[in-house]
Amino acid sequence: MNNLPMIPFSPPRMDQKIIDEVVDTLKSGWITTGPKTKLFENKISEFTQASKTLCLNSASAGLELVLRWYGVGAGDEVIVPAYTYAATANVVVHCGAKVVFVDVNDQFLMDAQKVNAAITERTKVIMPVDIGGMPADYDALNQLVNSIEVKSKFKPENEVQNQLGRILILSDAAHSLGAYYKGKAAGILTDVTVFSFHAVKNLTTAEGGAICLNLPQGFDVEQIYKELNLKSLHGQNKDALAKTQIGNWRYDIVEAGYKCNMTDIAASIGLIELERYQEDMLVKRKYIFDQYAEAFSHFEWAIVPSYETEVATSSYHVFMLRIKGATEAQRDAIIQHIFDYKVSVNVHFIPLPSMSYYRSLGYDMANYPQTYALYSNEISLPVYYGLTDQQLQRVIDAVISAVNKVL
Ligand SMILES: *Cc1c(COP(=O)(O)O)cnc(C)c1O
Numbered sequence: 001m002n003n004l005p006m007i008p009f010s011p012p013r014m015d016q017k018i019i020d021e022v023v024d025t026l027k028s029g030w031i032t033t034g035p036k037t038k039l040f041e042n043k044i045s046e047f048t049q050a051s052k053t054l055c056l057n058s059a060s061a062g063l064e065l066v067l068r069w070y071g072v073g074a075g076d077e078v079i080v081p082a083y084t085y086a087a088t089a090n091v092v093v094h095c096g097a098k099v100v101f102v103d104v105n106d107q108f109l110m111d112a113q114k115v116n117a118a119i120t121e122r123t124k125v126i127m128p129v130d131i132g133g134m135p136a137d138y139d140a141l142n143q144l145v146n147s148i149e150v151k152s153k154f155k156p157e158n159e160v161q162n163q164l165g166r167i168l169i170l171s172d173a174a175h176s177l178g179a180y181y182k183g184k185a186a187g188i189l190t191d192v193t194v195f196s197f198h199a200v201k202n203l204t205t206a207e208g209g210a211i212c213l214n215l216p217q218g219f220d221v222e223q224i225y226k227e228l229n230l231k232s233l234h235g236q237n238k239d240a241l242a243k244t245q246i247g248n249w250r251y252d253i254v255e256a257g258y259k260c261n262m263t264d265i266a267a268s269i270g271l272i273e274l275e276r277y278q279e280d281m282l283v284k285r286k287y288i289f290d291q292y293a294e295a296f297s298h299f300e301w302a303i304v305p306s307y308e309t310e311v312a313t314s315s316y317h318v319f320m321l322r323i324k325g326a327t328e329a330q331r332d333a334i335i336q337h338i339f340d341y342k343v344s345v346n347v348h349f350i351p352l353p354s355m356s357y358y359r360s361l362g363y364d365m366a367n368y369p370q371t372y373a374l375y376s377n378e379i380s381l382p383v384y385y386g387l388t389d390q391q392l393q394r395v396i397d398a399v400i401s402a403v404n405k406v407l
Pocket of ligand 1: 059195197
């Protein structure tokens with residue numbers, strides 16, 4: 001079509017500042033979990049106001065560790081939106097519990113009424129997902145799990161479940177670091193929040209994730225941090241850094257833990273990313289969102305995502321454009337044309353109940369009509385730090401031309 005290079009979907013922003021910080025770590029003599037990881041944890045706590053943060057090698061690991069900490073296992077149910085990435089549900093399967101999918105609302109987010117209808121005596125955890133960077137309705141969800149009716153159904157089966165006395169809310173905030181809901185940052189909107197720092201996410205450490213604790217009064221977050229940290233390091237009661245202290249070689253294994261700690265190499269990327277996240281990265285992403293919103297608002301066929309409302313502000317992670325009236329096949333054809341213009345786009349996400357594995361367990365997409373309706377005409381557009389005005393215009397032109405060809 002043209003000789004211009006392909007516009008990528010979401011390349012990371014890797015510049016000299018990050019390279020210098022990584023090299024500093026490489027030369028420091030300490031490359032795995034150590035001072036930079038601990039500093040990064042404190043910086044995330046500062047940024048979100050969470051009472052404690054634990055960094056790991058992925059959000060998936062974080063979600064699973066929290067489920068394990070809460071004692072989720074066989075016979076339990078965990079409520080997950082049908083509209084999410086596989087990680088949210090797969091970790092529930094790992095624990096041996098049952099995934100209960102619920103349909104979403106017309107903003108791609110968890111619908112508290114549908115969640116309420118899905119709660120049973122077996123429900124232990126609800127996992128809202130802040131799709132595209134827009135926080136779910138946490139007031140409605142927090143109120144729901146604290147309501148007398150829902151609490152009376154809850155059957156605690158261990159000490160922590162007894163202490164909380166209700167369903168735990170575990171926020172999959174893989175997209176939403178930097179988002180706000182009613183003046184509060186993602187990280188403190190509910191009991192526990194997990195962020196992802198995967199390469200395509202808003203803030204990256206190449207691979208990485210973090211658990212932010214915001215449990216009600218009475219929970220000893222320092223102690224829970226230690227427990228989760230232990231679970232991330234084979235249940236070994238002394239980490240590698242502690243063992244370097246003179247004479248401090250002896251250790252014990254107190255449980256059969258996992259191995260999912262963050263390295264200081266990864267943390268050094270994250271430290272630079274976080275330093276310039278609010279004033280630089282988010283400003284740029286908002287600018288791109290605003291340009292797309294302005295350009296497409298002139299077209300009757302465009303459903304522009306809402307990313308700033310009276311209650312919430314997005315982290316501007318994914319611009320989820322929808323094409324009004326397009327069928328799934330037409331949407332696919334539009335995407336094909338967009339690629340012909342050398343522009344990379346994506347679909348967030350192919351709903352989980354339609355995936356082979358989940359179908360084999362008996363889930364049926366017919367039960368999630370709103371999820372299907374949103375998915376079938378959704379196209380995610382490129383949003384990244386290095387996207388120039390010229391490229392932005394090329395994306396807009398490609399989308400308009402492609403839609404005109406198909407609709
Ligand atoms: C990326 C993503 C995850 C998983 O993050 P990892 O850090 O790759 O484990 C979980 N949930 C959602 C919605 C995601 O997009």
